[in-house]
Amino acid sequence: MAQAVQKLVAKVPTLIGAAATYSKPRLATFWHYAKVELVPPSPAEIPQAFIGIKNIVTGVNSGRLGQTTVKDAFRNGLVCTEVLMWFYIGECIGKGGIVGYAV
Amino acid sequence: MFLHEMYETSLLSLALIKTKKRTDLFRIIDLICYQHSTLACALPQFYNSNMVPPVVVSPVIKTARWSFLLIGIFYGKQRYDYLKPRAEEERRVEEAEKKIREEQEKIAKALVEASEDTILK
Numbered sequence: 001m002a003q004a005v006q007k008l009v010a011k012v013p014t015l016i017g018a019a020a021t022y023s024k025p026r027l028a029t030f031w032h033y034a035k036v037e038l039v040p041p042s043p044a045e046i047p048q049a050f051i052g053i054k055n056i057v058t059g060v061n062s063g064r065l066g067q068t069t070v071k072d073a074f075r076n077g078l079v080c081t082e083v084l085m086w087f088y089i090g091e092c093i094g095k096g097g098i099v100g101y102a103v
Numbered sequence: 104m105f106l107h108e109m110y111e112t113s114l115l116s117l118a119l120i121k122t123k124k125r126t127d128l129f130r131i132i133d134l135i136c137y138q139h140s141t142l143a144c145a146l147p148q149f150y151n152s153n154m155v156p157p158v159v160v161s162p163v164i165k166t167a168r169w170s171f172l173l174i175g176i177f178y179g180k181q182r183y184d185y186l187k188p189r190a191e192e193e194r195r196v197e198e199a200e201k202k203i204r205e206e207q208e209k210i211a212k213a214l215v216e217a218s219e220d221t222i223l224k
Binding site for chain 2: 029032033035036037039040041045046048049052053056079082083084086087088089090091092093094095096101103
C-alpha cells in the first residue's frame with residue numbers, strides 16, 4: 001500500500017507536465033478565439049447594440065421578420081437560447097454553487 | 104503576410120466569379136471580410152490547417168450576453184441573501200419543534216410501557 005502511494009506521488013510531476021503539454025495549445029486556441037468572440041462590448045459598441053435592437057423591433061412591426069426562412073429562424077433561436085443561458089451561468093456564479101442555493 | 108492572403112483571396116474570388124456559383128461567392132466574401140476584420144490569418148496555425156478565423160460577433164449579441172451575465176450574478180447574489188436568513192430561521196424552528204416532538208414521544212412511550220400488562224419485564 002505504502003509503495004503504491006509512493007509510486008503515485010512520484011508520478012505526479014510527470015502527470016502535471018503531461019497535462020500542461022496537452023492543455024497549452026488548446027488553451028492557446030481557446031484564448032485566440034475568445035479574444036475576438038467572447039470579449040465584452042467596447043463603449044463604442046453599446047449604442048450600436050441599442051440601434052440593433054431597435055432594428056429588430058421595427059423588423060417585427062413591419063413584418064419583415066415573418067419572412068425569415070425556417071433555417072435562419074432555427075439558427076437565430078439557437079443564438080437566443082445561448083444568450084439567455086448566460087443569465088443562468090451568472091446566477092450560478094452569484095449564488096456560489098451549481099445546483100441549488102447552499103443556504 | 105497579410106498581402107499574401109489578400110492576393111490569394113482575390114485570385115480565388117476571380118476564379119469563383121467566373122464559375123458564377125452564388126454560394127461559393129458568398130463564402131469568399133465572408134472570408135475576405137473575416138480576413139480584413141481580424142488578424143487571424145497572421146497566426147501560424149492558420150497557414151497549414153483548417154482552422155476557421157474567429158467570428159466577429161455583432162454588438163447586439165455581445166451586449167446581450169454580458170448584460171445577462173451581470174444581471175444573473177446580481178440576481179443570484181440577491182436571491183442567496185434573501186434565502187439565507189429564511190433557511191436559518193427554518194432550521195431553528197425545525198429543531199425546536201423536533202425537540203418538543205421527541206419529548207412527547209418519550210412520554211407516550213413511557214406511558215405505553217407502564218400500562219402494558221406483561222410479565223416479560
